[in-house]
Amino acid sequence: MSLGRLVGRRLLVGALILFIVSVLVFTASLFLPGDAARAVLGRTASPDRLAALRSQMHLDDPPLQRYLSWAGDLVTGDLGDSVVSQTPVVELIAQRSVNSLLLMALAALIATPVALLLGTWSALRRDQLADHLTSLATLVLASLPEFVVGIGLLFVFSTGLLRWFPAVVDQTQGVLVQPEVLVLPVATLVLAVSPYITRMMRATMLEVLDSDFVHQARLNGVPERQVLWRHALPNSIGPVAQVVALQLAWLAGGIVLVEFLFDYPGIGEGVVDAVTNRDIPTLQALVMLVAAFYVVVNLLADVVGVLTNPRLRTAGS
Amino acid sequence: MSEARSEQRGLRVRGLRVSTSAGVPVVDGVDLSVPGGTVLGLVGESGSGKTTVGTALLGGTRRGLEIVGGSVLLEGTDLVTLSETELRGWRGSRVTYVPQDPTTALDPAMRVGNQVREVLDCHDYGSGPHDRARRVSEAFEEVGLPTDDAFTRRYPHQLSGGQQQRVCIAVAFATWPALVVLDEPTTGLDVTTQALVLDTVRRLTRQHGCAALYISHDLAVVSAISDEVAVLYAGSVVEQAATDELVRRPRHPYTSRLVAAVPDLSGDRELKGIPGGAPSPSTRPSGCRFAPRCELVVPECTTELPELRLVADGHHARCIRSADVTPAHVRERRRIDEIDSAPLLSIHGLTARYGRTPVLHGLSLDVPRGTCVALLGESGSGKTTLARTIAGLHTDAEGELHFGGNRLPFGAHQRDRETRASIAYIFQNPYSSLNPRRTVGDSIGRPLRVLRGVRGAELERRVGDMLERVYLSAAYAQRYPDQLSGGERQRVAVARALISEPTLLVCDEITSALDVSVQANLVGLIEKFRQDLGLTLLFVTHDIALVRNVAQQVAVLQEGAIVEDASTEQLFHHPSHDYTKELLKTTPRLVS
Numbered sequence: 001m002s003l004g005r006l007v008g009r010r011l012l013v014g015a016l017i018l019f020i021v022s023v024l025v026f027t028a029s030l031f032l033p034g035d036a037a038r039a040v041l042g043r044t045a046s047p048d049r050l051a052a053l054r055s056q057m058h059l060d061d062p063p064l065q066r067y068l069s070w071a072g073d074l075v076t077g078d079l080g081d082s083v084v085s086q087t088p089v090v091e092l093i094a095q096r097s098v099n100s101l102l103l104m105a106l107a108a109l110i111a112t113p114v115a116l117l118l119g120t121w122s123a124l125r126r127d128q129l130a131d132h133l134t135s136l137a138t139l140v141l142a143s144l145p146e147f148v149v150g151i152g153l154l155f156v157f158s159t160g161l162l163r164w165f166p167a168v169v170d171q172t173q174g175v176l177v178q179p180e181v182l183v184l185p186v187a188t189l190v191l192a193v194s195p196y197i198t199r200m201m202r203a204t205m206l207e208v209l210d211s212d213f214v215h216q217a218r219l220n221g222v223p224e225r226q227v228l229w230r231h232a233l234p235n236s237i238g239p240v241a242q243v244v245a246l247q248l249a250w251l252a253g254g255i256v257l258v259e260f261l262f263d264y265p266g267i268g269e270g271v272v273d274a275v276t277n278r279d280i281p282t283l284q285a286l287v288m289l290v291a292a293f294y295v296v297v298n299l300l301a302d303v304v305g306v307l308t309n310p311r312l313r314t315a316g317s
Numbered sequence: 318m319s320e321a322r323s324e325q326r327g328l329r330v331r332g333l334r335v336s337t338s339a340g341v342p343v344v345d346g347v348d349l350s351v352p353g354g355t356v357l358g359l360v361g362e363s364g365s366g367k368t369t370v371g372t373a374l375l376g377g378t379r380r381g382l383e384i385v386g387g388s389v390l391l392e393g394t395d396l397v398t399l400s401e402t403e404l405r406g407w408r409g410s411r412v413t414y415v416p417q418d419p420t421t422a423l424d425p426a427m428r429v430g431n432q433v434r435e436v437l438d439c440h441d442y443g444s445g446p447h448d449r450a451r452r453v454s455e456a457f458e459e460v461g462l463p464t465d466d467a468f469t470r471r472y473p474h475q476l477s478g479g480q481q482q483r484v485c486i487a488v489a490f491a492t493w494p495a496l497v498v499l500d501e502p503t504t505g506l507d508v509t510t511q512a513l514v515l516d517t518v519r520r521l522t523r524q525h526g527c528a529a530l531y532i533s534h535d536l537a538v539v540s541a542i543s544d545e546v547a548v549l550y551a552g553s554v555v556e557q558a559a560t561d562e563l564v565r566r567p568r569h570p571y572t573s574r575l576v577a578a579v580p581d582l583s584g585d586r587e588l589k590g591i592p593g594g595a596p597s598p599s600t601r602p603s604g605c606r607f608a609p610r611c612e613l614v615v616p617e618c619t620t621e622l623p624e625l626r627l628v629a630d631g632h633h634a635r636c637i638r639s640a641d642v643t644p645a646h647v648r649e650r651r652r653i654d655e656i657d658s659a660p661l662l663s664i665h666g667l668t669a670r671y672g673r674t675p676v677l678h679g680l681s682l683d684v685p686r687g688t689c690v691a692l693l694g695e696s697g698s699g700k701t702t703l704a705r706t707i708a709g710l711h712t713d714a715e716g717e718l719h720f721g722g723n724r725l726p727f728g729a730h731q732r733d734r735e736t737r738a739s740i741a742y743i744f745q746n747p748y749s750s751l752n753p754r755r756t757v758g759d760s761i762g763r764p765l766r767v768l769r770g771v772r773g774a775e776l777e778r779r780v781g782d783m784l785e786r787v788y789l790s791a792a793y794a795q796r797y798p799d800q801l802s803g804g805e806r807q808r809v810a811v812a813r814a815l816i817s818e819p820t821l822l823v824c825d826e827i828t829s830a831l832d833v834s835v836q837a838n839l840v841g842l843i844e845k846f847r848q849d850l851g852l853t854l855l856f857v858t859h860d861i862a863l864v865r866n867v868a869q870q871v872a873v874l875q876e877g878a879i880v881e882d883a884s885t886e887q888l889f890h891h892p893s894h895d896y897t898k899e900l901l902k903t904t905p906r907l908v909s
Contacts, residue, residue, distance in 0.1 A: 212421035221409030234426045310472040
């Protein structure tokens with residue numbers, strides 16, 4: 001199958017997944033306690049006004065009709081209005097998405113190369129002290145929940161021992177004018193995702209280093225550095241790309257806790273706020289956004305997997 | 318080329334010793350010399366240390382082994398004394414290595430042209446990029462591969478097995494080396510491809526005037542390519558001589574027995590195994606290592622390791638009784654019994670497929686009662702699928718099977734208990750066909766328990782009985798498969814197959830994982846059961862020489878169809894199909 005066909009097919013599957021997610025999200029929001037009208041008007045609203053607003057918001061229409069109208073708007077890019085602030089959801093989540101993407105991009109850009117290098121380095125020092133220490137450290141980190149890591153970092157670098165970085169973000173300003181607030185959340189995410197990538201890279205690298213073609217390259221007098229860069233690494237990237245993608249996709253969900261912890265104005269915090277305020281249109285939009293992110297990241301991983309594997313790349317040609 | 322120059326280009330190995338890190342010798346004082354432009358065959362069975370010798374010639378060892386003594390002299394330099402950095406300059410340049418399995422030895426993510434180019438680049442071949450690009454083309458041409466970009470830009474998986482091995486050979490000869498070590502390079506190839514590869518290696522060795530060491534367990538292949546042969550047994554060379562001389566007049570008992578164990582295509586020799594097994598490095602006896610298995614043994618043999626001494630012109634042997642060694646027994650041409658019995662198994666219009674891919678195309682075959690019918694074919698010919706369909710393991714099929722006059726359903730579970738007990742199957746790989754968590758006795762007894770309901774002391778007695786009949790003792794019942802050698806495991810598999818007293822035994826490449834001496838023993842065992850019990854055998858194999866020594870009738874399979882079905886006598890004297898003729902022509906013979 002050519003790369004174009006693969007991408008096309010995966011995009012179709014991705015669209016199907018988003019459709020299923022939209023149905024689940026919509027159905028789930030039907031069963032949330034309280035409704036949007038009450039969220040807007042507050043506890044003291046009279047039944048008459050509630051009823052009037054409900055019909056204005058089409059809350060009394062049959063669910064299927066409401067789903068179709070919501071999904072139709074979604075496809076055309078209209079995410080509706082927030083029931084809390086009465087402003088369009090797009091405006092509300094645009095800045096948050098940028099903030100979160102920044103957080104994730106930084107975490108991914110740091111974690112991936114560091115983890116790949118660390119995994120490779122560890123594999124090259126198989127069964128030596130450095131390798132054992134790396135294995136132990138990654139195992140400990142992998143078994144700690146990210147909020148524990150985050151609290152630990154806060155304690156060491158912000159509130160307790162050292163006071164290098166702020167503990168929370170000043171929500172009145174954009175994050176870019178206060179880059180120091182990014183350090184601890186990014187560090188937390190990096191520590192959360194790199195252990196898995198490191199361990200996977202080490203295992204894959206060990207396997208490749210023990211393969212016949214690596215032995216043969218050495219018997220051909222190829223220098224060790226070239227054995228690593230031209231033979232071992234290209235053959236390890238493909239399998240590891242899948243794990244990297246899984247970890248990046250996990251980031252999209254993992255930032256909810258981290259953003260909450262550092263009071264960071266991203267989509268994670270947005271989800272928490274939307275749930276607290278029964279702001280269902282905002283919640284729906286955010287969940288759909290995260291789902292779309294999952295689909296795209298996994299697609300990218302498949303593309304990397306195909307590009308690094310000639311057997312797949314040349315199939316069909 | 319002058320005599321002096323080829324001598325200088327040659328390889329001289331003196332007293333090479335390789336040990337485990339615990340100090341157990343694996344290779345114990347090996348001397349070899351290979352003049353430039355010639356091929357020395359190094360023959361040995363598994364555990365003899367032949368691959369260890371091969372890698373030691375490149376100054377390396379497997380993990381856990383080290384070179385502890387001796388010298389490897391090439392172009393006036395002792396490779397054993399070189400540092401790792403110096404060795405890197407020699408490897409791939411002056412001394413090169415052709416691996417056993419090209420499918421795993423080529424980098425799957427690198428274009429084949431670049432794999433040749435890389436070696437040239439690493440060793441600064443020629444005067445520049447242009448020179449190297451030309452040499453890449455030349456190297457491909459030398460091994461008979463296309464030289465156009467469309468081919469050199471392919472990846473390994475886009476090439477056939479034979480083409481892949483030729484790429485490996487191109488890599489090995491690209492830098493005009495002084496020594497090429499070839500480690501069983503044709504083991505995974507079909508005989509026709511093997512013949513091409515052997516031809517290429519021989520021609521290039523002459524052309525380049527380089528020395529070549531050809532390592533193999535297969536004496537017939539080695540004799541087809543080598544000028545001289547060295548026989549390795551338990552870590553030391555026991556005999557070395559010109560190929561013809563060695564095969565016709567062996568002067569070491571092991572060589573003589575080894576020759577007798579190689580299936581002979583002409584059918585002139587009796588196929589005979591060697592009793593016992595080769596010792597592992599830690600259990601090698603003092604004195605002559607072969608003494609415990611030797612028919613000529615005298616008390617002096619066990620006290621001191623004999624020297625490798627000159628016994629005839631250019632002929633060395635490590636045996637104090639070398640004068641008494643007789644050549645492999647030549648016998649009357651094997652009489653093949655006439656086939657006159659009715660078929661036990663009939664196959665009519667059998668088509669089998671995997672999903673949408675048909676593997677067998679409407680083939681028909683009769684297997685007469687009490688005979689051994691060989692199913693001969695290369696990998697991918699569909700021979701294993703046919704065997705599995707008969708055994709009821711492959712059910713995606715159409716057509717008719719008749720067994721003992723009754724219609725045979727495809728799935729084993731649709732067959733009644735009696736039929737299942739009557740058809741037994743032995744798998745190719747004895748290392749994976751026995752459950753490692755069950756004792757041998759448990760594995761052998763299982764068919765009796767399940768199919769015949771035998772239990773308790775009676776079961777134990779019959780398992781012990783069966784073990785003795787395959788020349789293992791009843792005490793083996795308590796052992797686990799990992800405590801057995803490959804040959805012993807396969808005999809356990811035979812015992813398991815025969816304990817339910819089947820009438821048809823399907824053997825799927827049962828000797829392909831075994832050494833020739835063990836293969837000969839196993840084949841002898843199976844033949845004895847056929848004669849004693851009137852067993853009918855379906856013997857699946859790719860080895861036409863073996864067919865001649867076991868079967869009365871042969872069905873030749875090619876691309877899922879039977880292209881020739883004849884008595885063994887008929888097939889070998891008057892082959893009718895081109896493919897059969899090709900096989901007979903290209904299969905290496907021991908004495909050419």
